[in-house]
Amino acid sequence: MSLDSLHFLVFVALTLLAFTYSPTIFIRKLIFSLATGYFFCSYFLNDLLGAAILFIVLLTVYAVIIRLSTVKNVWLLGTTVTILVLLFPAILYSNQIFIALSVGKKAVTILGYAYILLKLIHMLTDSYQGVLIKLPLWDFIVYNLNFLTLIAGPIQRFSDFQIEWNTLGNGHISLQDSYTHLNRVANGYVQMVLLSPLVRLIPNWLSEFGLQSDTFVELSAFYLRPVYLYLNFAGYTSVVIGIGLLFGFKLPENFNKPWLATDFLDVWQRWHITLTHWMRDYVFTPLYKLLLIRFIKRQTLLAIMLYFVTFFIQGLWHRVTPEFMVYALVLALGAALTKIVQVVLANRLGKKDAKVFMKSQQFKIPYFVLNYHIFASSTFLIKEFL
Numbered sequence: 119m120s121l122d123s124l125h126f127l128v129f130v131a132l133t134l135l136a137f138t139y140s141p142t143i144f145i146r147k148l149i150f151s152l153a154t155g156y157f158f159c160s161y162f163l164n165d166l167l168g169a170a171i172l173f174i175v176l177l178t179v180y181a182v183i184i185r186l187s188t189v190k191n192v193w194l195l196g197t198t199v200t201i202l203v204l205l206f207p208a209i210l211y212s213n214q215i216f217i218a219l220s221v222g223k224k225a226v227t228i229l230g231y232a233y234i235l236l237k238l239i240h241m242l243t244d245s246y247q248g249v250l251i252k253l254p255l256w257d258f259i260v261y262n263l264n265f266l267t268l269i270a271g272p273i274q275r276f277s278d279f280q281i282e283w284n285t286l287g288n289g290h291i292s293l294q295d296s297y298t299h300l301n302r303v304a305n306g307y308v309q310m311v312l313l314s315p316l317v318r319l320i321p322n323w324l325s326e327f328g329l330q331s332d333t334f335v336e337l338s339a340f341y342l343r344p345v346y347l348y349l350n351f352a353g354y355t356s357v358v359i360g361i362g363l364l365f366g367f368k369l370p371e372n373f374n375k376p377w378l379a380t381d382f383l384d385v386w387q388r389w390h391i392t393l394t395h396w397m398r399d400y401v402f403t404p405l406y407k408l409l410l411i412r413f414i415k416r417q418t419l420l421a422i423m424l425y426f427v428t429f430f431i432q433g434l435w436h437r438v439t440p441e442f443m444v445y446a447l448v449l450a451l452g453a454a455l456t457k458i459v460q461v462v463l464a465n466r467l468g469k470k471d472a473k474v475f476m477k478s479q480q481f482k483i484p485y486f487v488l489n490y491h492i493f494a495s496s497t498f499l500i501k502e503f504l
Contacts, residue, residue, distance in 0.1 A: 119160035121357055122311045134364055137287065146287040157265035179238050180258050186245040195246045199239055206235045232435055233271055236396055237262050241276055243400060257283060266358045272372040273392035287366050303360035309353025317346045343497045344490065380476055382452040382489050402428045418461050425453040441499040452492035
């Protein structure tokens with residue numbers, strides 16, 4: 119059941135109708151849970167083994183999370199995270215024991231499991247740190263399999279989910295609010311279903327219209343990939359955020375006008391924001407704090423090293439292929455270049471004047487061009503992106 123299918127629209131409409139007229143939070147939770155189960159099963163209708171394996175993983179991790187909330191065992195945390203990281207590629211790519219989990223809508227399924235992996239690591243870490251105080255199994259299962267975020271995020275933190283889950287549907291949604299939310303859903307569908315496919319077809323149209331130069335067609339594909347990715351992914355995000363608001367879930371924003379970014383690091387504060395924040399909180403910042411004592415006089419070098427580590431992990435998270443390793447390398451080079459430029463400008467102009475200069479059109483316009491080429495270069499080998 120894909121988001122652009124009539125099946126999905128009817129499913130959401132019927133679920134929302136039953137949800138809206140439910141008299142209690144418990145019944146609303148039950149309806150939403152059943153809807154999540156139905157959506158999940160639509161991907162595993164002929165894949166009971168795959169679903170069973172995933173639930174075994176979820177229940178095992180849940181038991182570890184409960185244990186970590188009472189016994190702060192760093193070895194248990196590290197071992198569980200390591201096993202998860204090693205296990206998920208096997209689940210996704212193996213053609214033997216775990217074949218059930220890699221059939222069907224493969225690209226979508228891979229992304230779905232990748233997002234579940236991030237959620238599980240987030241919950242394990244937060245439990246060890248004492249952030250997760252109360253974790254009912256029902257909440258845990260719905261959070262990880264939530265049909266609004268199962269396929270491609272956005273990555274909602276469990277604490278935010280639980281607040282809204284425990285008051286599900288209590289807030290009054292006015293007619294004006296409903297119109298606003300539906301308008302966002304409609305705009306998302308226009309981007310995802312209409313505009314992004316049109317952008318994807320442009321290189322083929324250029325070829326059919328007599329522009330037979332392979333170089334010209336490749337160049338058009340090169341420059342259109344970021345546009346296609348934005349329309350497709352931001353459109354999808356708008357759809358699920360809008361639907362979530364109708365149910366009373368305020369999912370985090372995932373895009374914030376990335377074309378207005380002042381530099382390449384700022385791009386990642388505006389593009390796939392929830393993934394950026396996850397990588398910052400659970401990869402970059404912990405490693406930075408751990409290594410800072412040894413690199414106290416070389417903080418810029420440390421930051422640059424960790425950009426490469428973080429983007430490498432992000433590339434592996436997308437998929438374990440040479441193309442995504444190149445993708446990660448180019449993104450890391452873009453981040454490193456930006457950091458070097460920031461340091462050089464700060465040394466020459468002073469921090470205050472450097473910040474003013476970096477916000478000027480004299481800096482922003484050429485840097486936009488550079489950002490665009492770096493991002494487009496990172497996706498050049500990933501043909502499925504366009």
